Amino acid sequence: SSVRSIEDGTFIMCNSLSSIKISLSIISIGNRAFFKCHSLESINIPPSVKSIGIGAFEECTSLKSVEFLSSLTKIIIPSSVKIIGGSVFEGCSLLSSIEIPSSVESIGFSAFEGCSSVLSIKIPKSVKFIADNTFAKCSSLKSIEIPSTIYICNLGINANVEVIKI
Numbered sequence: 001s002s003v004r005s006i007e008d009g010t011f012i013m014c015n016s017l018s019s020i021k022i023s024l025s026i027i028s029i030g031n032r033a034f035f036k037c038h039s040l041e042s043i044n045i046p047p048s049v050k051s052i053g054i055g056a057f058e059e060c061t062s063l064k065s066v067e068f069l070s071s072l073t074k075i076i077i078p079s080s081v082k083i084i085g086g087s088v089f090e091g092c093s094l095l096s097s098i099e100i101p102s103s104v105e106s107i108g109f110s111a112f113e114g115c116s117s118v119l120s121i122k123i124p125k126s127v128k129f130i131a132d133n134t135f136a137k138c139s140s141l142k143s144i145e146i147p148s149t150i151y152i153c154n155l156g157i158n159a160n161v162e163v164i165k166i
Contacts, residue, residue, distance in 0.1 A: 006033045008053065015039045018062075024048050029056050031085070038062060054085040054108060066092075079103045084111050086131065093117060102126045113137050113156065123147060125166065130155065 003023070008030035011017060017037050021044040022029070031053035034040060040060045045052075057063060075089065079101040086108030089095060096117040100107075102124040109131035112118065115138050122145040123130065129150070135141060136156025144157065148165040157163070 004028070006030055008032060009035065011035075011037055013037065018042075020044065022046055022049065027051070029053060031055060032058060034060055036060070042066075051081065052085065052088050055087060056085075058087065075099065077101055077104065082106070084108060086110055087113070090114055100124055100127070105129070107131065107134055109133055110136060110156075116140055120144065122166075123150070125149070132156065135161075 002025040005028040013036045019042045028051040036059045076099045091114040095115045106129045113136040120143045125147045132154045133156035143162040145164045
């Protein structure tokens with residue numbers, strides 16, 4: 001049987017890594033799996049990966065390229081996902097469409113920060129918690145539908161974004 005996941009912290013501070021091509025057998029990447037891999041420049045993530053943990057590529061200061069399939073412009077999060085971790089799609093500036101299923105209960109800090117091509121987003125009623133700065137630097141965002149049951153603290157959105165309570 002092949003390896004199915006890259007566990008939490010597996011490659012912390014592994015400065016000899018410069019590029020990663022993740023195997024098709026991998027379905028999850030753990031929290032801080034590649035934390036502080038300062039030489040890491042590129043990552044290829046196959047469609048088999050269903051979950052990416054909090055800070056998976058945090059402080060990878062040389063990271064220039066993260067390739068999902070061909071180019072990531074749309075995310076359809078599978079219904080098996082309950083938690084979207086912090087910074088998971090941070091800086092994915094070409095991303096223009098995000099579909100969050102009703103299975104999601106929590107969205108982590110800065111999860112979609114810097115997704116500057118997203119125009120609108122709908123948060124399902126299943127979501128009970130949205131962390132700070134989830135949509136910071138989403139400069140094209142025009143509207144967000146959000147359950148009225150969620151306490152909104154600081155989503156990081158611009159003042160001109162229409163917030164529609166559902």
